[in-house]
Amino acid sequence: MAAFPFEIRARDGAARAGVLKTPRGDIETPAFMPVGTAATVKALTMDQVRATGAQIILGNTVHLMLRPTAERIARLGGVHRFSGWTGPMLTDSGGFQVMSLAALTKVTEEAATFASPIDGSRHVLSPERSIEIQADLLGSDIVMQLDECVAFPASKERAEEALRLSARWGARCKAAFGEREDQALFGIQQGSTIRALRRESADRLIEIGFDGYAIGGLAVGEGHEAMCEVLDYAPGMLPVHRPRYLMGVGKPVDLVEAVSRGVDMFDCVLPTRAGRHGQAWTRRGPVNLKNARFAEDDEPLDATLDCPASRDYSRAYLHHLIKSGEILGQVLLSWHNLAVYQALMRDLRAAIAEGRLAEFRKSFADDGPAEAA
Amino acid sequence: MAAFPFEIRARDGAARAGVLKTPRGDIETPAFMPVGTAATVKALTMDQVRATGAQIILGNTVHLMLRPTAERIARLGGVHRFSGWTGPMLTDSGGFQVMSLAALTKVTEEAATFASPIDGSRHVLSPERSIEIQADLLGSDIVMQLDECVAFPASKERAEEALRLSARWGARCKAAFGEREDQALFGIQQGSTIRALRRESADRLIEIGFDGYAIGGLAVGEGHEAMCEVLDYAPGMLPVHRPRYLMGVGKPVDLVEAVSRGVDMFDCVLPTRAGRHGQAWTRRGPVNLKNARFAEDDEPLDATLDCPASRDYSRAYLHHLIKSGEILGQVLLSWHNLAVYQALMRDLRAAIAEGRLAEFRKSFADDGPAEAA
Numbered sequence: 001m002a003a004f005p006f007e008i009r010a011r012d013g014a015a016r017a018g019v020l021k022t023p024r025g026d027i028e029t030p031a032f033m034p035v036g037t038a039a040t041v042k043a044l045t046m047d048q049v050r051a052t053g054a055q056i057i058l059g060n061t062v063h064l065m066l067r068p069t070a071e072r073i074a075r076l077g078g079v080h081r082f083s084g085w086t087g088p089m090l091t092d093s094g095g096f097q098v099m100s101l102a103a104l105t106k107v108t109e110e111a112a113t114f115a116s117p118i119d120g121s122r123h124v125l126s127p128e129r130s131i132e133i134q135a136d137l138l139g140s141d142i143v144m145q146l147d148e149c150v151a152f153p154a155s156k157e158r159a160e161e162a163l164r165l166s167a168r169w170g171a172r173c174k175a176a177f178g179e180r181e182d183q184a185l186f187g188i189q190q191g192s193t194i195r196a197l198r199r200e201s202a203d204r205l206i207e208i209g210f211d212g213y214a215i216g217g218l219a220v221g222e223g224h225e226a227m228c229e230v231l232d233y234a235p236g237m238l239p240v241h242r243p244r245y246l247m248g249v250g251k252p253v254d255l256v257e258a259v260s261r262g263v264d265m266f267d268c269v270l271p272t273r274a275g276r277h278g279q280a281w282t283r284r285g286p287v288n289l290k291n292a293r294f295a296e297d298d299e300p301l302d303a304t305l306d307c308p309a310s311r312d313y314s315r316a317y318l319h320h321l322i323k324s325g326e327i328l329g330q331v332l333l334s335w336h337n338l339a340v341y342q343a344l345m346r347d348l349r350a351a352i353a354e355g356r357l358a359e360f361r362k363s364f365a366d367d368g369p370a371e372a373a
Numbered sequence: 374m375a376a377f378p379f380e381i382r383a384r385d386g387a388a389r390a391g392v393l394k395t396p397r398g399d400i401e402t403p404a405f406m407p408v409g410t411a412a413t414v415k416a417l418t419m420d421q422v423r424a425t426g427a428q429i430i431l432g433n434t435v436h437l438m439l440r441p442t443a444e445r446i447a448r449l450g451g452v453h454r455f456s457g458w459t460g461p462m463l464t465d466s467g468g469f470q471v472m473s474l475a476a477l478t479k480v481t482e483e484a485a486t487f488a489s490p491i492d493g494s495r496h497v498l499s500p501e502r503s504i505e506i507q508a509d510l511l512g513s514d515i516v517m518q519l520d521e522c523v524a525f526p527a528s529k530e531r532a533e534e535a536l537r538l539s540a541r542w543g544a545r546c547k548a549a550f551g552e553r554e555d556q557a558l559f560g561i562q563q564g565s566t567i568r569a570l571r572r573e574s575a576d577r578l579i580e581i582g583f584d585g586y587a588i589g590g591l592a593v594g595e596g597h598e599a600m601c602e603v604l605d606y607a608p609g610m611l612p613v614h615r616p617r618y619l620m621g622v623g624k625p626v627d628l629v630e631a632v633s634r635g636v637d638m639f640d641c642v643l644p645t646r647a648g649r650h651g652q653a654w655t656r657r658g659p660v661n662l663k664n665a666r667f668a669e670d671d672e673p674l675d676a677t678l679d680c681p682a683s684r685d686y687s688r689a690y691l692h693h694l695i696k697s698g699e700i701l702g703q704v705l706l707s708w709h710n711l712a713v714y715q716a717l718m719r720d721l722r723a724a725i726a727e728g729r730l731a732e733f734r735k736s737f738a739d740d741g742p743a744e745a746a
Binding site for chain 1: 450457669681696699
């Protein structure tokens with residue numbers, strides 16, 4: 001039995017617009033989840049994040065288990081109380097971080113073992129421990145199964161091995177998670193860019209039965225075209241009545257293409273990371289505010305957005321802040337970029353509801369990315 | 374004729390509570406001005422600064438003339454439009470920065486010449502140029518005369534030389550400034566910690582005639598006791614009906630002592646700088662949030678303050694943010710510290726209005742600083 005009702009309210013081609021109902025609030029889909037790695041969406045207050053229209057954020061299991069530790073967050077009342085985010089939160093399982101961030105990672109049937117990038121200490125992350133951290137200690141609303149995410153490119157053998165281990169870990173996660181009314185567990189499809197493996201992974205996940213299904217193992221270097229090719233078939237392999245979440249994606253154009261292929265949820269560090277480095281997303285692509293052509297540009301980034309960072313400051317001022325290394329520059333560009341992403345999701349939901357997604361997608365492709373960063 | 378009406382509404386001993394009326398808004402005194410060095414109060418939005426109760430902020434002439442340049446700010450509509458601060462702004466003249474920040478500084482009768490710490494380029498700051506930058510290009514509300522601020526300790530000869538040059542520069546600033554209805558010009562008393570020189574400086578300034586009078590050349594290493602000794606006599610040498618501004622001061626205890634001695638205005642980087650380094654001011658003195666004793670402290674910094682940073686986040690969360698090098702930690706502690714400072718100024722104004730400043734001062738001295746940083 002699915003923990004959270006997921007109502008699909010409109011369809012347009014393969015795309016869906018719906019609502020995922022959670023005890024901490026509704027999530028309109030397609031949804032973009034800002035990444036709050038260490039229990040903070042970098043540089044922003046939760047009020048600022050909320051003001052962009054974000055209805056759910058993501059937290060990182062590996063970061064939080066290392067600092068301040070999941071047990072400490074539990075003693076402090078859970079990750080919502082700790083961070084001040086009162087809406088739903090999804091936590092990743094740690095599978096991707098163990099591959100990408102940690103050192104000396106060793107994966108066995110039992111668990112992943114890795115070294116902390118903070119102090120080198122050794123840690124063990126098993127499926128059961130990942131569930132304990134996410135569901136019991138952090139108190140996450142949407143819990144992800146532990147998976148093994150392989151780098152790109154991967155041999156067929158390597159990808160097959162990883163998807164099968166991920167499926168076995170998924171079953172152990174399901175057993176550890178049990179039945180819960182107020183929390184949901186999502187499985188993660190693997191299989192690299194190989195269609196038969198994506199099919200096998202999906203079938204194994206469906207057999208276990210999850211509350212939602214993620215498409216993992218993309219945005220790991222395969223590029224936009226290869227990703228779109230996988231998305232031509234992968235979402236359709238997953239249950240139609242449950243949310244589909246494309247992990248770690250992406251640029252606005254990636255979101256538009258993935259939504260058009262039936263994806264409902266996304267997360268990505270790009271808007272906040274780019275913001276901290278002086279890059280602003282616009283409807284016509286990314287621009288770098290360090291560029292001298294903004295030095296006396298008195299226009300705001302986007303006066304049509306209901307976000308102070310987008311509307312109330314000139315590009316000249318933002319250029320000055322970024323050139324001067326001022327924290328406020330990082331704050332405002334992170335804030336603006338999240339506002340751009342949430343506005344895009346609203347536009348996509350409206351386009352689906354009104355049956356004009358193909359038109360929207362075409363105009364989006366025509367508009368951008370028009371400028372290099 | 375004074376540009377801005379200054380109404381003293383209550384007195385308590387040497388202390389005064391009043392209102393300085395400017396075209397961009399009233400400033401209740403005693404007032405603390407957050408420092409917005411490079412047209413940003415570091416790490417904060419102007420909305421956050423305003424929400425603490427700040428009614429005026431300070432900008433730095435030397436920083437702004439070097440980057441983005443005063444001419445550029447003028448082309449962009451002045452420093453208010455550029456920064457988004459709509460209230461009154463005071464700009465320092467550059468005298469202190471030339472001494473403290475710049476390299477290869479050379480002071481002649483005509484002007485100070487110095488090298489930019491950004492790119493080593495040479496710049497000349499004369500009294501006339503300082504007024505042009507502040508009053509005409511930036512569009513500051515309260516313009517400071519250019520002065521020569523000597524380091525501490527200074528010989529009597531050196532201090533005398535500097536105060537006399539400052540007085541001659543003050544006269545040139547006054548001539549360059551002329552008569553203005555919507556901007557004010559403040560003179561700066563020098564004279565180090567030598568009473569006779571403070572007297573001579575005050576007399577020279579009064580002869581020129583300014584809209585307000587600053588006490589300069591303190592908070593340069595002389596220490597709290599020596600500063601208080603100067604403040605026992607220096608404010609009383611300045612006109613009673615004009616605002617008195619103690620430049621670059623200070624810790625909360627410095628503000629309480631200076632207000633008790635008749636000072637009306639202050640600026641200091643301490644609350645924001647300390648915040649960026651993990652230090653929070655409390656009624657009982659400064660505490661360092663990095664300290665392990667805050668790791669599981671579930672209390673907010675100060676639930677009695679009407680500031681989200683003080684009220685809505687646990688010390689444990691702030692500890693985590695600071696330990697993790699998260700920008701939000703710097704934002705929240707800077708915000709909280711400014712809220713503490715503005716609350717202190719409100720308390721001081723109320724104590725003066727109600728004739729209980731001596732009592733307030735005693736309880737403040739008893740309360741703090743109780744803890745080492």
